[in-house]
Amino acid sequence: MNLSKSKYCSGIQCSKILWLDKYKREYREEIDNESVLENGTIVGEIAKSLFGEYIDIEFNENLNKMIEDTNEALKNDKCVITEASFVFDNNFCSVDILVKNGEELAIYEVKSSTHVSEVYMEDISYQYHILKSLNLNVKKASLVYINSNYVRHGDLELDKLFIIEDLTDYVIENEINVINNILSINEYMTQKDEPFKDIDNYCFQPYLCPYFKYCGKKLGEMNVFNIRGMQIGTKIKLYKKGIYKYEDLIKSGVINSVKVDRYALLNATSIAATIITMGGVIVEENDVDSNVLRLEGTIPAGI
Numbered sequence: 001m002n003l004s005k006s007k008y009c010s011g012i013q014c015s016k017i018l019w020l021d022k023y024k025r026e027y028r029e030e031i032d033n034e035s036v037l038e039n040g041t042i043v044g045e046i047a048k049s050l051f052g053e054y055i056d057i058e059f060n061e062n063l064n065k066m067i068e069d070t071n072e073a074l075k076n077d078k079c080v081i082t083e084a085s086f087v088f089d090n091n092f093c094s095v096d097i098l099v100k101n102g103e104e105l106a107i108y109e110v111k112s113s114t115h116v117s118e119v120y121m122e123d124i125s126y127q128y129h130i131l132k133s134l135n136l137n138v139k140k141a142s143l144v145y146i147n148s149n150y151v152r153h154g155d156l157e158l159d160k161l162f163i164i165e166d167l168t169d170y171v172i173e174n175e176i177n178v179i180n181n182i183l184s185i186n187e188y189m190t191q192k193d194e195p196f197k198d199i200d201n202y203c204f205q206p207y208l209c210p211y212f213k214y215c216g217k218k219l220g221e222m223n224v225f226n227i228r229g230m231q232i233g234t235k236i237k238l239y240k241k242g243i244y245k246y247e248d249l250i251k252s253g254v255i256n257s258v259k260v261d262r263y264a265l266l267n268a269t270s271i272a273a274t275i276i277t278m279g280g281v282i283v284e285e286n287d288v289d290s291n292v293l294r295l296e297g298t299i300p301a302g303i
Helices: 005-013 015-023 034-047 063-073 118-133 168-188 232-240 246-252 271-278
Strands: 078-088 091-101 104-110 137-146 162-166 281-284 293-296
Touching: 005 015, 005 091, 005 118, 005 168, 015 168, 034 091, 034 104, 063 078, 078 118, 091 118, 104 118, 118 137, 118 168, 137 168
Parallel strands: 104 137
Antiparallel strands: 078 091, 091 104, 137 162, 281 293
16 A cells, blocks of 8 residues: 555554545544644744755645655755655655755654654654665664753754754664564555454554544443543453443442542533432542442432
């Protein structure tokens, strides 16, 4: 299939996301991450000037045009190119910032985050693989992210606003995994019948899956995944024990530990409504080894 940076990252989170995108996209729920996207766009635009003047490759739905513009820009001996675009074997990527110095290239992936995460490392590894496969001499691969300790005084100082972390050694070592991931994703996508994929951590990490409600339709509206304040790992453990409906949680008396500071449910209009409906709210004992499920806030009969 045709992969991009985002599709590759979705595919290694859970290949079924891509399968459903292709065959059952009508069930996809757009996650409310508008503010995250907006922040990412702003940070990306600011970072373009990190290395001085640059040649910007404008987005075009015709990706071949972006690739052509990139190849034209690469004719310069020394330059900085933003959104430099490449394709190899149907795998496409746009590099946030590409710095060319003679025959040597350095790639920089910009994130609006304040730390390095595994999915970011996979993202830049994918880019490195594509450029290397095109016989381009990538000497450096780095992640650019926000310095949370930076305090602005006067003009914005980009060299202080951003932290640049060298991940070159990592992407070189990780390339074989990228190759295997691409092969695995493409093989997965050849399935015509819907593949089974049970609920697990990959439904929530690193990002909430847009098909969670579709895949979790057997859970019903009132289920363990709607309890606010409970760790995902605890919810998964309960689910795998077959304890996921509210009535199951109450009847079983078994739960792993996590203190729920706010006794609120995502799908309840209010705590009061929850207590009236359920006769209480579900909380967990703080003791890590506790297996006790408690009901608090029981409403006296006749309310």
